[in-house]
Amino acid sequence: MAKPKQHTRPPKKPKAKAVDPETADDYQELADKEEEAGGKHRVGDPAKSSRAFVRALEIYDKGLQRHPTNFDLAYNKARLEFEVTQHPALAEHVGLPLIELLGQTLESHRYALRLNEENPDTLFNTSQVLTSLAEELSEDGQSQNAIPLLQESLELLSGCLSRQEMMLEQQQVDFQDFEDGGVPIDPDEKPASTNGSDASEQTAIVEAPITASDLLDTVHASLSALTTLVPLVDQSAVQTYGDMAHSLTEKRAASYISLLPEDLQDAARFSIGLDRAIFIAAFADAQFSFVAIEMATYLQRLDTFDLPGKEQSAHALCAEAEARTELSLSIIDRFQGPADAAAQTCWNQLKTAQDLYSAALKLDDEDAKDRKPKVYGSKGDVELLRHRLASAPGTTLSEGIQRSAKTLIQNAQKFYKGGAQLAKSDGDDELEVKAKQRWAIAADIGALMYGIEVTEAPFQGSSQSARGDVIEALEAVVDEGLVEMSLGEEVMRRMRG
Template structure:
């Protein structure tokens, strides 16, 4: 998910009374200053102390709320409150500190953004962020087993509408900015020619430092960031991200949307990728090109999976175009941790799509599935060497390799009965055990650490023929039967194990 847009800034000097205490909040700017102070403190603590960071973010929201009760028409207060709610509901570190269910906080963020839009319906930043909230809500709906997948479609459709509107406004403002620059350059050229001078005749601007101070109070002003090509690119990438989520819904529930949806996605994305993006990439830097290539590859992977599951393409087309999407030079896959991770997940999705295609397809495509999983493991081995010092990043590479090892082991079962999987069945289970145990040691997140430990125990139980549920429960002290059963169900849903076969 793209980062929320930048917010208002103020001078560092805090307003204080003669006694040295923070001044009583009286104006909208006072509330803005206090809220941003809390946000800055939250940002400083986010990496080291998530609990303290969340406390400061909560204080910021409270201050903005107080300000809005006194100044309900303040767009700045409304925008900042909405943006902070988006931040705490989508940042992976902060989400774990929420005091309410994620969906409830996302709904609060959506209400706050709708209020900000009611104050200025043509604010591109608010439109952009509102779409981000709607996409996050759709993703939460899709993960909720108690909700039908159709529930996720409406917020995704609204998100795309807002993103398209945001992009149109940004395109207009960029063109206006470029036109003003051209006119200014032409005027300067004319003045220079008329004066006959070789130097610019423009009068130097008065040094702002020479202006006398008007008082001790902070001066507030909106930082209006200029619309650039990168601004438009970010919005287009956000749209592709929303379309990728829509493809994921279609893959998991093909009947959730009309059959024409896939064609509409292709047409909509084609306008973005083939018409709008190329014009904006003429002066793009290498890092931006890599970011774009990754988003496009993820979208292509999602679209191809949906197309295969809906019967629009065959497995060979799926594989060929998927491989091409991750082979583009701009992605620089061999030295790109995020790219290697995305490619591995795409290969796992390819395996799952073929596995779900029916018994005959699952068996006939066993070789392709085995090779895809082997490639995913190789990608994660490379990623582990370039992931940097973040333990969770390294842990993720081990966790995914554990999953892939179990998926390869599944190919030894019916209907695939793939000979290399049968011959290496014992070793594959040992590999999974080792990878999961490594992940458990490296993860900093306690929940993910326990999940890895449970999966290692399941891998061991498969080796010894022990009861899977008992092994999982023994390695998840204090979690309870419901949690442990849920973990086993997740493994079954991911295709890692088959209880029917394992218990036979």
């Protein structure tokens, strides 16, 4: 998810300190101080950081009560709310469920949009809130509510891209006029109000120059929204969104990359290429689910991940691993189990996914380090799914693979345990709990099927409610296809017993 865009405000003139804020700039200055305080404690003390950000939001609210048409205050309030939602450690201290907090953030962005419908940063940020909210709703089982939000996000991003292109073209014309001896715009000239409100109520906004990188950010965001949307819509809409992604990657992105300095172009091509591969994987999965393509075509589509330099990108390695795991799950779902003809294909894809995750763990850059807790959890998921294949009754997989079933379930426990420990070290409570729950599930499967003694329980001495949460997590892994339903029911009876 892209970071919220900032707009540029003109430098404030020195003035006498007022006892109480009166002007919009007074409120902005007070809010800036609280935001600065929140930023200082974001890593070391998220609770203290959240309190400072909440105080800043309260100042913005008070400022907007006195200056309701001030775009600067409205924009910065919305921006700060979105920043909080993107940091789980901060959001949990606000006191609202994330979906509710994102809904509140969306209303703030829509308010800012009503004050200035053409500001590209506001268009971009609003689209990001819509996509974030849609992703949360989709994970919460509310896919139908997510679809219109994603469609609105794409409409805003299309408007944003058109506005950015127009601004960039005007900048090029202005630069050419200056090169030809024209008179440059007076930098001290006060910008006109952009929404027709009273000048005393409107802090002047100076829009930062548009760059090719800004245009590419909008393409990235659009592809992200399309990737989230494609699995949710019906078959008649899938091709429309495929055509939209093709236009973005093959036409518009290519022209934007050509505007970048030459030394930045290869990295930009890799980034767009990866976004394209992730979308194509989601697009192929949707088509396969609708029986519009066959397995061989799906497999061929995943070749788009063969990007030069992917071995040095944890993001690329993990994205491909996720796509190959999703292929295996879709094959099992389409054939109502690991069908004989497809079982070996699923096994091979999962072996490749595991190798890709292992390669990502060996990288040492900042992105790779940040991903490690989740990667260990994903490796645990792959082992659960490989265990499902190896232990399936009547499987045609080799005897050696079938004999590995016990080892696979032990491996899953080790990976989930590692993920839980790393998540705890990072302070990611949500990921830690998820890893522990799946660790407990793998341990119960091992005990039930192979008599493996549970020597270390992730929830030892925990409450009955925590055990109930593990049962819910078991239902989730069955729904995801990682554990076969009849085995899940046996494990559930064991847990309840």
